[in-house]
Amino acid sequence: MQFLKVLLSALALLFLGAAPSAALGEPALLTISGEIGSGNQDGKLVLDRGAFEAMPMSIVKTETPWTEGMVTFEGVPLKALLDLAAANGETIHAVALNDYAVDIPVGDSANPKVIVAYRMNGQTMRVRDKGPLWLIYPLSDEPSLRTEATHTKMIWQIKAFEIR
Secondary structure, three states: HHEEEEHHHHHHHHHHHHHHHHOOOOOOOEEEOOOOOOOOEEEEEEHHHHOOOOOEEEEEEEEOOOOOOOOOEEHHHHHHHHHEEEEEEEEEEEEOOOOOOEEEEEEHOOOOEEEEEEEEEEEOHHHHOOOEEEEEEEOOOOHHHOOOOHHHOOOEEEEEEEEE
C-alpha cells in the first residue's frame, strides 16, 4: 500500500511539473521535508507557485481574528499536500518566513476545509497580507474551532513544513 501511495505521489509530481524550483526559474513557494516518501529535490518536496496552483483548489469563506468581516480564501487542502509528499509523520512543524514555527497535528488534515491558502478575496496574497501562504481553518463554519488553540495553528507567511 505504501508503495502505491509513493508511486501515485511521484506520478502527481510529474503531472504537476513540480520540478525543483531552480529548474523552473521560479522561487520555492513551499518546501515539505522530514518524514516524506515523495520528493523532487534532495529528499524534499519543493513546490513553486505554478506547481502549487496546479493542485486541486478549495474555497473557504470565514472570519478570522486578523481580518475584517467574511473573507474568501482559496488554496490547497492540507491533506492534498500531505498526500502529495507521502507524509508519514504525526506532526507538521510549520515554519514562517520570519522563522516563527508552530506544530500542527497531521490529524487536522482530515478536515477538508483546512487549507493552505494562497489567495484572499480573489487576490494572490503578498507577504504584507499574511502571504504567500496562510493555514486557514473554517472558523465560521465550525464554531468549535474558534479557540485560542486553533488560532495558534493558523500560521501565515508559511515557507516550509517539516513532517515529524
